[in-house]
Amino acid sequence: MMSIKAFTLVSAVERELLMGDKERVNIECVECCGRNLYVGTSDGFVYHFLLEEKPLPTGTAAFTATRQLHRHLGFRKPVSELRAASALDRLLVLCDSCISLVGMRSLEPVPSGARIKGASTFALNENPVGGDPFCVEVCILSVKRRTIQVFLVYEDRVQIVKEVSTPEQPLAVAVDGHFLCLALSTQYIILNYSTGLSQDLFPYCSEEKRPIVKRIGRQEFLLAGPGGLGMFATVAGISQRAPVHWSENVIGAAVCFPYVLALDSEFITVHSMLDQQQKQTLPFREGHILQDFEGRVIVATSKGVYILVPLPLEKQIQDLLASRRVEEALVLAKGARRNIPKEKFQVMYRRILQQAGFIQFAQLQFLEAKELFRSGQLDVRELISLHPFLLPTSSSFTRSHPPLHEYADLNQLTQGDQEKMAKCKRFLMSYLSEVRSTEVANGYKEDIDTALLKLYAEADHDSLLDLLVTENFCLLTDSVAWLEKHRKYFALGLLYHYNNQDATAVQLWVNIVNGDIQDSTRADLYEYIVDFLACCSDQQLVWAYADWVLQRSEEVGVQVFTKRPLDEQQNIFNPDDVISCLKKYPRALARYLEHLVVDRNVQKEEYHTHLAVLYLEEVLRQRAASGGADPTATETQTKLRRLLQKSDLYRVHFLIERIQGAGLPVERAILHGKLGEHEQALRVLVHELGDTAAAEDYCLWSSEGQDTPCRQHLFHTLLAMYLQAGPAAPTLTVAAVDLLNRHATDFDAAQVLQLLPGSWSVQLLSPFLTGAMRGTVHARRTAQVALGLARSENLLYAADKMKLRGSAIWLSDQKLCQLCQHPFSEPAFVRYPNGGLVHPHCAANRQKAPSSPSPGSRT
């Protein structure tokens, strides 16, 4: 069993001081009240001493006793019990079955001679029910069989208040309120002397052992039970604490919170009431008295008196912690709550929790440690500071004093065991990442985040990057040095970026890509840099690295200009500057112009022409490389054609010149078309290229968005071209037939019929004819419907007009001109559409003078 030092045994009264060389005289009883110590002896003397306590730095104390008066009580019998009643300044002395009252200082019996006779033992009620401060309640076991008496004892008189009889002979008693706790000959009971009701506690055998009945606090007693148990019982007859396990032959017991002490022939044992464990054993031979007096525990042999000095609770707790007995220390600390002022307790308890946390931590019990740190509100820097170099150099932190633990650092704690060290660090990592966003971190977020960064970097932990790309308080100088040391250059760049030092960040990353420094965090770092620059609003920086990114890859590099965030595009980079920068990088340039022309739809001739020329050059280059005319169009060629077709901005003549003789008939046809030279364009397609499908296509796209006559014109031109060739070119004849049949509605059928050779069969042209017919009929019907609708509309208007003209107007002498208010003298008048009548001259005048009121407004 692990022990703890809860008490030290010190001598109080030496044998010589007491009875000198009187060999046969023994100590029978002791009493202690404040500084007064009384000793009763077997030869009938009472001795009075004054105790002087001198605290020692070790937490204990030394006592010196100075002898005061001593007096013989006049009996030939031993003094068997002593009790002080300090409120009355009286000492109660039991000797020869008689309790006498003597002065506490004088030891003189009271002049009245008041005494209680016939007592075999007695107890003072420390929790009396009556409130009279000038008396004490004394309960005696009478020498009469099975009788108990309760007395009130005053300064110089005694008064019996109660006599109760018990079922068996009582042997020991303790009192609390109305309750007597009694050891009878075969059992312990609780007896309410006011009601007479009793309650059995448990049986024991008085023949085998002396009973012990001891009040330990409000309404609670401690009893010696079977099998060497110290049993707790309340006045209600129940047990609220588990028993403590003593030896079989315990002579006496005392309580000094939170401990129960017991004396047997060889030892004093100390048990905790909190966990019932035995905590300390002090060898002590021939002891026969163990008692506590207001918190002071006294033990005596027949020759000497000793004091058991309790160590301060804090010291005991510290001792427990020092021997890593966390659980017990916490139980003891919690148990002390009642005995220590709240404020002081909280400070102390928090500290104990923290200390306990470090003990668990040192044993790698991280879960427990975490909980203790949390409930103890540990300043996390205490924990950080265990790890060498984690706290930033600028941190103002110093470890709490006295220290919470004995470790200088983690090396010492783990004794260099790398695996343990790694575990500790992992714990710290998870702990810091948990607390960094809680209020625990307030006030030292820099310390925490910097430490976390260092741990992550050292452990090569992924969260390093997460930490740096989200809000953090990592201190720059410390972090830089650490990241450099651990070659976390990519992360270092993120740190610089977070601290608004983008130039430094990019330079660092460029160095990694260039291979000047090593960091394999990102395989796609180059792309990352491009993305970064594309989003970077610092124009200077983008220009500074434009060449570098383009040199590595034109297609990707150009993204610093083309992938910029949408909202910023218009203002930040001037396209002309970009173009001149991209001169050296044709593919990047093409990509950029594409971006301007296609993505951003910039309407500027230069860019369109430039892009077309670039495409053209590329096409020509590709052709030269593939050694001749590749019939299938390459990707660039398709792009070129699309541009030439879609855009109306580029300089057509310039391009026609460039394209002349290059063997690009389709492109040339498109360019002719752009100039409105459709016949020429079609000729190129039909005769040079011999691609009738392309020609047909040409008619379609170049008439897109134009009116029908324009389209008809194109198709007629093409048809004419096919027919012109005559029977000599049968393919063109077939093409002509197909053209007609496929695009029946795009022709003026009447005109076509004129052109066709008479030899062609109707069968051959039936799709065309049907289509044309249907078209014409449709057109006619549509026209008829339109005509009908127009007519009916016309009729509606006519009807309206008729209605307006329909009614007759009566003109009489009573009718007045609305303008001049004179009657009409002649049949001529003017009528306004709202019905108002006026003189013709008035109407004429009014038109001349626009200021005159309108007749319409006068109704």
Next chain:
Amino acid sequence: MRRPDAKVVLLGGASVGKTSLLRRYTERRFPDSVSTVGGAFYLKPWRSLHLSLWDTAGREQFHGLGSMYCRGAAAVILTYDVTHPQSLVELEDRFLGLTDSASKDCLFAIVGNKVDLMEQGREGNGGPHACPRSREVLREDAVALYKKILRYRMLDEKDMPPAEQMCFETSAKTGYNVDLLFETVFDMVVPMVLQHKAEEPVETVDITSQKPPKHTRSGCCT
């Protein structure tokens, strides 16, 4: 330290496994245990209450303490060892009398522990701990005892939970039925305690409770 609201006591002969059951329940493990000296107790918060669980000592020497431990108990868990028929007999002969001091409406549960051994015995490969007296205690015997207890306590079977519900077979070793046992008992104790609290005249003013004190007499105006 908070005062417990109710007490649950485990009774039963030595070595039937009372301590093991409690430890299995409170610590989720089955450690080696030494024979209990005197008694021990655990505080168990359960719903709104704090229950004290008393582990008593089964040895004859401590028998006298049982009555005090049972005083005012809200529930008594009588434990026997299914491989020891005598341990069931003892419940009636030695332990039932101790419960006289328990609360008037005290609940009873009868628990046959160590069923893991019984199963071993059935399969015919009793381990070194297998009991030499292999005759098992039948569950019906426990049910019969339960009914006897109700009669002894002069309780009407109708007012009490049925025997089938209050007779358990457990194994502290495997954990079988251990949670069920304690939680069934606790859940029955809670309404009892709350009812007692409501009936009790308020003797002390509980300044920690939010409830306004109940008026014992109606005022002059209603």
